[in-house]
Amino acid sequence: MPIDSDIYAKNLPLGKEQENVLENARSRQLQTLRESLRPGQRSLADWQGGQLAVSAVPGAGKSHSMAVAAAIAIARYNLHPKRQLVVVTFTRSAAASIKSKIRDRLKTLQLPLGSFVVHTLHGLALNIATRHPDQSGLNLDTATLTTPNQSHHILKASVEQWISRHPRRYQTLLEGMHFDGEETERLRRQSVLRTEVLPSLANTVIREAKSSGMRADDLWEISEQTRDAYDILAVAAGLYEQYEQLMKSRDYIDYDDMILAALRVLENDTIRHLWQSQVFAVFEDEAQDSTPLQTQLLEILATDPTGTLNLVRVGDPNQAINSTFTPADPLYFNRFCDRCEKNNNLATMNQAGRSSARIIEAANFALRWVNEKGLPDKNEPPFRLQAIHPVDADDPQADANPTPTGKSVELHTPEDIYQTIDAIAQNVTQLFKQNPHHTAAILVRENRQGRFLAEHLEYLKRDREIAIYEVGEVERHSKIPAEILKLLQFIDRPHSPDYLKAALEVLQTRERIPAQDLNRLATTPEQFLYPSPLTAPQKPLVAQASRYCRNLLHARLELPHYQFIAFLGMTLNYTGSELATVQKLAERVAQQTAGRNSFATILEVLQEIVTSERFEGVEEDNDDQYTRPNQLTIITMHKAKGLDWDYVFLPFLHEDVIPGQPWVPTAAKFLGDFTLAEVARAQIRTALHRQEVTGRVKGFDLPRPLDAWENAARLKKAEEYRLLYVAMTRAKRLLWMSAEQKGPFRWSAFSWQQGGNLQAKKPCPVFQALQRRFKDS
Numbered sequence: 001m002p003i004d005s006d007i008y009a010k011n012l013p014l015g016k017e018q019e020n021v022l023e024n025a026r027s028r029q030l031q032t033l034r035e036s037l038r039p040g041q042r043s044l045a046d047w048q049g050g051q052l053a054v055s056a057v058p059g060a061g062k063s064h065s066m067a068v069a070a071a072i073a074i075a076r077y078n079l080h081p082k083r084q085l086v087v088v089t090f091t092r093s094a095a096a097s098i099k100s101k102i103r104d105r106l107k108t109l110q111l112p113l114g115s116f117v118v119h120t121l122h123g124l125a126l127n128i129a130t131r132h133p134d135q136s137g138l139n140l141d142t143a144t145l146t147t148p149n150q151s152h153h154i155l156k157a158s159v160e161q162w163i164s165r166h167p168r169r170y171q172t173l174l175e176g177m178h179f180d181g182e183e184t185e186r187l188r189r190q191s192v193l194r195t196e197v198l199p200s201l202a203n204t205v206i207r208e209a210k211s212s213g214m215r216a217d218d219l220w221e222i223s224e225q226t227r228d229a230y231d232i233l234a235v236a237a238g239l240y241e242q243y244e245q246l247m248k249s250r251d252y253i254d255y256d257d258m259i260l261a262a263l264r265v266l267e268n269d270t271i272r273h274l275w276q277s278q279v280f281a282v283f284e285d286e287a288q289d290s291t292p293l294q295t296q297l298l299e300i301l302a303t304d305p306t307g308t309l310n311l312v313r314v315g316d317p318n319q320a321i322n323s324t325f326t327p328a329d330p331l332y333f334n335r336f337c338d339r340c341e342k343n344n345n346l347a348t349m350n351q352a353g354r355s356s357a358r359i360i361e362a363a364n365f366a367l368r369w370v371n372e373k374g375l376p377d378k379n380e381p382p383f384r385l386q387a388i389h390p391v392d393a394d395d396p397q398a399d400a401n402p403t404p405t406g407k408s409v410e411l412h413t414p415e416d417i418y419q420t421i422d423a424i425a426q427n428v429t430q431l432f433k434q435n436p437h438h439t440a441a442i443l444v445r446e447n448r449q450g451r452f453l454a455e456h457l458e459y460l461k462r463d464r465e466i467a468i469y470e471v472g473e474v475e476r477h478s479k480i481p482a483e484i485l486k487l488l489q490f491i492d493r494p495h496s497p498d499y500l501k502a503a504l505e506v507l508q509t510r511e512r513i514p515a516q517d518l519n520r521l522a523t524t525p526e527q528f529l530y531p532s533p534l535t536a537p538q539k540p541l542v543a544q545a546s547r548y549c550r551n552l553l554h555a556r557l558e559l560p561h562y563q564f565i566a567f568l569g570m571t572l573n574y575t576g577s578e579l580a581t582v583q584k585l586a587e588r589v590a591q592q593t594a595g596r597n598s599f600a601t602i603l604e605v606l607q608e609i610v611t612s613e614r615f616e617g618v619e620e621d622n623d624d625q626y627t628r629p630n631q632l633t634i635i636t637m638h639k640a641k642g643l644d645w646d647y648v649f650l651p652f653l654h655e656d657v658i659p660g661q662p663w664v665p666t667a668a669k670f671l672g673d674f675t676l677a678e679v680a681r682a683q684i685r686t687a688l689h690r691q692e693v694t695g696r697v698k699g700f701d702l703p704r705p706l707d708a709w710e711n712a713a714r715l716k717k718a719e720e721y722r723l724l725y726v727a728m729t730r731a732k733r734l735l736w737m738s739a740e741q742k743g744p745f746r747w748s749a750f751s752w753q754q755g756g757n758l759q760a761k762k763p764c765p766v767f768q769a770l771q772r773r774f775k776d777s
């Protein structure tokens, strides 16, 4: 009997017979859907309640199979708007993509679209918190959501308040080591502590502790378990305390507050049961990137009335690349996998169709080599030992494990970084000529490398009609309002050491002044800006910076206020679309200051824009933009996660960058051979992990600073290796890697426009190991 395909849309009652036919048809469709999955992926589709961990390899089709499994679960358990599947992922673009995949499948299966929701973790928390404002204490009509970073004014204010409340502790830090009481040195140390060391400590510690559910009081408590001259954790606890007070007094909230607010809501039995009865199960993608607090939220929602957790967590611990700058830590997902393994609830998705067989071989080799030789660690190996396997011959993915281009894995050692540019240009030109529909990208470790490449490859656009898309340029747009604000603040109060330093940092980043120790310049603004004939003459680098700053001050006298933002845009040498962003910003400020146009109001409005982060650059972010054919995308390895290209170039693979060596900025060496932020973080991490295992926070000593620093260094190196692994596994047909014999001493201080010097560089150890293994590459 034919089925009226619109039967659901029309909401017509079904006869028994029709119902049976529909049911049979659907069960066949579900069977076909299940069979479209690879063996490893099927475990997701076969899930029948309870906890399941899925540890997947790069390109295994995590989101693809999660979408299929979601549709199958919705059909199997007859889910509907009052009993939903909750799918959670990390970024908004990933959420949009998985949502549309699930919708498509549900439409084909004629199942209700309201049977599932997709959220980012923060979106989910926000949803819960705002629906119950009385319990969450969160009112988004009045509160401002903000993501404080190290240079955020709230953090700076927290530091200032902490200093005034804890003068003795501050004094101890100031004296640090080898202090002879000399005044200039004291001023310099003050500047370093107030503008670098303490904001960085506050930022790191607050994120780390708060996202694990630790409050300032908890931090005070564990600080008693450490012994060091500065009482680093006690300093950190004090900063955290000030931060919380300030955030509250100004009605600001951060992202962790949102999760905490949602957890507060769910402490209420009635509300919790309401949510739990609506949530059938939670499927989480990118689970390696969640923090303990986020996991706690998901676990509560996924608990059914019998206390069973219906929670599926899919992730790849080997692609955990955010743990050095966010509190995400692969350890948690690894542990979840281990626990599930003991209960036979661990599945692995180890087949991937993205890359050619040889690229897969190279990635597997790199992973094994790092674990065994590069950074062996029995307790916490850098990688989970799982190899990528090519797919079976009858795999449904079109062009799976594609035909390689040339040798597929190429390892080069050009004489210097300029030779690399020529080699990439030549390769890309030829490859696009042969295959105009293919895609290509250069993956870099830091944005400055990207800028260097983009500037030197720009001619490809003109001469060979190959588009160059430098992703970092778009990211720089979001920094524009803050940069302009810093310059305006300096112009407004040039004698403030803080404003001067912030302005100098902007000018240095934008290469308007040469790189140098800015603390020295900023400690005595008067002397720096207007050196008297009685003081020693300024060195040429200093004189150049001083001249630049004076010109800015001079401009204030010459230009009307309303032209000032545009003028600063020109001064900072912004390029085409950056200038468009500046223009948009200037218009927005003009609009908001209409009728009260003064320097002070401009500052006020701009401050508001920067704080509330409501300003977006002119270009929009969109994943498709990164992978257009006949375009050479220049993107950081971090941002490349989740994407792939036919040809991937990985230049500048040097030992000092990958795995690198954590270093103490010269300016902060007076405190010792470690950074306070990393030491505190490693100590908190140890405390949290011990607590997880033993259930106790107290009763053991935390590592001393140098040991904690060593731990931090090891974790950082492990993450750098994982980053390289993510980068390598983005390639489909050609993976081109290079370690130049000569490169800049440090990219952050390299000014190629001024003919910066190159020096001999050591290749990244994995690169060398690959050279030995793939001799013909």
Ligand SMILES: Nc1ncnc2c1ncn2[C@@H]1O[C@H](COP(=O)(O)OP(=O)(O)OP(=O)(O)O)[C@@H](O)[C@H]1O
Pocket (backbone or CB within 6 Å): 036, 037, 038, 041, 056, 057, 058, 059, 060, 061, 062, 063, 064, 065, 316, 319, 353, 354, 396, 397, 398, 641, 642, 643, 729
């Ligand atoms: N069973 C399958 N049938 C057809 N295509 C598949 C299947 N599994 C995966 N794919 C395809 O493989 C590609 C990679 O999938 P996806 O992007 O979901 O991988 P991933 O695991 O998220 O990768 P990564 O973590 O490395 O970014 C996609 O184009 C997807 O459509």
